[in-house]
Amino acid sequence: MNQGPSIYGYTNYRLFLADYYQFRKESKRGYSFRQFSQAAGFSAPNVLKLVMDGQRNISGPSLEKFIQALGLTSGPAEYFRCLVAMNQADTDQERAQHYEKLKRLTPSSRRYELESDAVEYLSHWIYPVLREMALLDGFRDDPYWIQRRLNGRIELKEIVAALNFLKKKGFIHKRPDGQFAVKDDIVITSDEVKSLAVRTFHRRILEQAMEALEDLPLDQREFGALIFQLPETALPELKARLKNFRKELHQWALEQNEATEDKAVVQLNLQMFPQTKGSDS
Incomplete structure (x- = not known):
C-alpha cells in the first residue's frame, strides 16, 4: 500500500506537508485538516494549514505530534526532524550543518535529489576557478602546475x-x-538549498577578496566603492542595471577570448582581481 510521498529528497518541509496532504485528499475521500489535527493530538483544526502556508513554524513540542500524524518512523522521522531544524535555523552555519546531516540520512540512491554536487561546487572558490582554468590553452590537470598558476591562498591537498x-x-x-x-x-532548483549555497559562495569570495587586497599589487586589482543618494523606489532599477552591466562585461570577455590565446581566469565582485597568474610566471 502506498503510504504517500517519501520524505527523502525534500529540502523544504512545508512542501512535503503540502504533498502529503494532497496525497491523503486524493486517496481518502473527505480527508481534512481537522482529521490531521485529530491524528496529531492538536485541539486547533487548522494547524497543518497554518504550517503549510508559512504562518506558523513547528515548535519543539509539536514536532513529535507531526511525526506521529505523518506516520514517520526511524530514518524518515529523523530526516523530518533535521529538515524542520534546517528550514527554521537562524544562521547559514546552522543550515549548512543540518544540510550535511540530511545528506548522511538520505539513501545513496536518492542523494542526487538533494543536488549535493551543485552545492559542493559552490562551497569553495577553487571549484569554479578550476572549471574556467580547464578551458585555458595549455591547461594541465597537474596539481603542482595549477598551484603555481593560482593567485589565491590554497593548499595542494585542496x-x-x-x-x-x-x-x-x-x-x-x-x-x-x-x-x-x-x-x-x-x-x-531548490530555493532552500540554492539560497544557502549562493550565500556561502559569496562569503568565500569576499574572504578571498580580503586576501587579494594584501597579496596582489595595485596594478593587478581594482577595489572601489561608491556612496551616493538614491530614492528607494529606484533600487530595483539599480539592481537591474548592475545585472545588465555584468551581462555586458561577460559578452565583452567572450569577444576578447576569441582574439588571443593568452588568458587568465578573473574574479569580479565589483572588486576585481585575477585568480590566475600569467603563463610566464
Missing part, C-alpha cells in the same frame, strides 16, 4: 580534492584530443 571532484562529477572532462571540456548546466 587542489587535488577539487580536481578529483570536478572530474568524478563530470564538471570537467578530457576529450579524446587531450583538451578539456566543461559542464554547462550547473543548476540548483
